[in-house]
Amino acid sequence: MTGADEPDWAVCLPHPALRALVGRYIGYRQQGVTLGVHRGLPGQHITVIISLAAPVRLVGMPGSLQGPGRWQGLVGGLHAGPALIGQDREQAGLHLELDPLGVRTLLGVSAPELAGRVVDLTELPRAALADLPDRLREAPDWPTRFATLDRALLDCATRAAPHRPPGEISWAWQRLVRAGGRVPVGALATDVGWSRRHFSERFSREVGLTPKQAGRVVRFGRAAEMLRRLPKGGLAEVALSCGYFDQAHLSNEFRSMAGCSPRTWIAEELPFLQDAGKLDGAP
Incomplete structure (x- = not known):
């Protein structure tokens, strides 16, 4: 202990x-x-x-x-x-x-x-x-x-024998993460030179989510990280920065993926978030 x-x-x-x-x-x-x-x-x-x-x-x-x-x-x-x-x-x-x-x-x-x-x-x-x-x-x-x-x-x-995913999938996943989930599936498929259907099937076999689901999850995770240190512009700024149409879109997505509104989540988790936020940038 x-x-x-x-x-x-x-x-x-x-x-x-x-x-x-x-x-x-x-x-x-x-x-x-x-x-x-x-x-x-x-x-x-x-x-x-x-x-x-x-x-x-x-x-x-x-x-x-x-x-x-x-x-x-x-x-x-x-x-x-x-x-x-x-x-x-x-x-x-x-x-x-x-x-x-x-x-x-x-x-x-x-x-x-x-x-x-x-x-x-x-x-x-x-x-x-x-x-x-x-x-x-x-x-x-x-x-x-x-x-x-x-x-x-x-x-x-x-x-273990190292598992090496196809280079196209590794590249697409890394690009999706770097872009905060804001890359259309069609654009990813085109960039790796595959059809959208083939790309989606191969991506799902490696990541466990479809490219569309993965983009949604990555974008939501980025929004949740911003909420840990709520910017001066509040929820509207988070929504804009993370690619949601508006604050209402962010709130609806939060209810779907967190089971509550952003404000409820902040109110419930704020003491934990404030402490955990101290970890950012630590060695």
């Missing part, structure tokens, strides 16, 4: 050999949590959560057949609706951001197999992941835990 003298938040980039596959590691510790259910929002990463306290409780995954469950360590695939997570008053753990095109190498399963689902780490075909919750819980501090993650993921990556 985390020590009382540790910082509540810590962030670390993975080992350089992992950075094409993993975005960052985030360690967190919270006490006196009053929000009973946290909304895990759609975004561009596949997420691994490892609890250092009580198991993570999935209350529901709207739009999915996934039922409630409890896991000490889990991986959540790309999704287009909120993952509803029950919260205890005290919680601690680690959050990993994985690139969808890298999960087959790291986890031994594809992004489409994970889409809209939560899977126990012990069910994955990677022995180095099964006892990670125990090893991380025994570690004395965040740097040691991050180093433990590096070793486990490097072991997964080096023991």
